[in-house]
Amino acid sequence: MRVDAFDFELPSERIALRPARPRDAARMLVVDGGDIRDAGVRDLPAWLRPGDCLVFNDTRVIPAQLEGRRGDAKIGATLHKRIDLRRWQAFVRNAKRLRVGETVDFGAGVQALAEERLADGSFILAFAGDEPVELLLERAGTMPLPPYIAGKRATDADDRRDYQTMFAREDGAVAAPTAALHFTPTLLEAVAAAGIRSETLTLHVGAGTFLPVKADDTDDHIMHAEWGRIDAATAARLNAVRAGGGRVIAVGTTSLRLLESAAADDGTIAPFAGDTAIFITPGYRFKAIDGLMTNFHLPRSTLFMLVSALMGLETMQAAYAHAIEAEYRFYSYGDASLLLPRQSDRSA
Numbered sequence: 001m002r003v004d005a006f007d008f009e010l011p012s013e014r015i016a017l018r019p020a021r022p023r024d025a026a027r028m029l030v031v032d033g034g035d036i037r038d039a040g041v042r043d044l045p046a047w048l049r050p051g052d053c054l055v056f057n058d059t060r061v062i063p064a065q066l067e068g069r070r071g072d073a074k075i076g077a078t079l080h081k082r083i084d085l086r087r088w089q090a091f092v093r094n095a096k097r098l099r100v101g102e103t104v105d106f107g108a109g110v111q112a113l114a115e116e117r118l119a120d121g122s123f124i125l126a127f128a129g130d131e132p133v134e135l136l137l138e139r140a141g142t143m144p145l146p147p148y149i150a151g152k153r154a155t156d157a158d159d160r161r162d163y164q165t166m167f168a169r170e171d172g173a174v175a176a177p178t179a180a181l182h183f184t185p186t187l188l189e190a191v192a193a194a195g196i197r198s199e200t201l202t203l204h205v206g207a208g209t210f211l212p213v214k215a216d217d218t219d220d221h222i223m224h225a226e227w228g229r230i231d232a233a234t235a236a237r238l239n240a241v242r243a244g245g246g247r248v249i250a251v252g253t254t255s256l257r258l259l260e261s262a263a264a265d266d267g268t269i270a271p272f273a274g275d276t277a278i279f280i281t282p283g284y285r286f287k288a289i290d291g292l293m294t295n296f297h298l299p300r301s302t303l304f305m306l307v308s309a310l311m312g313l314e315t316m317q318a319a320y321a322h323a324i325e326a327e328y329r330f331y332s333y334g335d336a337s338l339l340l341p342r343q344s345d346r347s348a
Helices: 041-047 133-140 157-162 178-182 185-193 232-243 253-262 302-311 313-325
Strands: 027-032 035-040 053-057 059-061 065-070 073-082 087-093 103-105 111-117 123-127 170-173 197-203 226-230 248-251 272-276 291-295 336-340
Touching: 027 041, 027 313, 035 041, 035 313, 041 185, 041 336, 053 232, 053 253, 065 133, 073 123, 073 226, 170 197, 178 291, 185 197, 197 232, 197 253, 226 253, 232 248, 248 253, 253 272, 253 291, 253 302, 291 302, 302 313, 302 336
Parallel strands: 027 336, 053 197, 053 248, 059 170, 248 291
Antiparallel strands: 027 035, 065 073, 065 103, 073 087, 087 123, 103 111, 111 123, 197 226, 226 272, 291 336
16 A cells, blocks of 8 residues: 555644653543544543453563764664664664774763664664673663654653553563553553453564654565564463453554464464564454554554554544544553454454
8 A cells, every 4th residue: 555545644732742640541532433432541441341351561661772972973872672682783873973893882881882784774782791781771771762752852750650551571672562551550450340351461662663664655664573472371361352252452552463463364362472573554354353452653654554454544544633633642652542443344
């Protein structure tokens, strides 16, 4: 499909620079089949059924944004994907001033060698020393806020808390699974009291999630791989949910992408551990999920393509137009949407 089919105009004042406080006070746009309803995140239990299951991503965001120097040149790096204990793939700013074999000093005793330049322009950075890289990042790194926030204000101490979900446990993400930012212990208790189950998986979100789609046609876009895991016990419980008539509702596009990567054609979810570069566009047949809770996404982005695949492009264009008119807050710190396709649409 043409990428410009997924374009829309978003006024800059609709971009949220801070989250709602408390987190579950955010608004929630419900798209139920073709119907569009205004609600709040706290209304979530009323829109689900006993026996349904919410699936959260328990990845933890690391301070993956680094600023340093190579000689007189300023070099910025955003870590994207772990290669091994000491090496990370990174997107580098001012990359023309960095050559393979040179060392970048990020301050606080943190240095990394530019070991290799990849075909996409990113680098493999090898961190010096014996300390775990996570400790080095705690000293020298900052939270990697999305560019549409970082371009409007500086990262501060509040972001260390705000850009982390209550489920965060497994270090490795460089972007938050933002749909789950809306959850609080109180909301989770209300969900459980309504007979709705919760499960977790791990997908370490990479910086590629912020990269624009530069191709004119979706067939020409190449996704960056991200590492994920679903253990055998979790897979078995999710399969039992659907066997019992319940729905699997992914909380965030990261959870959805991993579930779909792990699913067989008959919808059975298998244990999974490895990379996924799944790219979901209209025409895709969903196998593992029955709904999605997600934030509002950028125009021309792979994530707006994904929600359009789930609900239909015209439906999502109408939903986003309504959200803009009704002054919903967009993107990572913004409001939520709950997308519930008709069963016939889901398997189209």
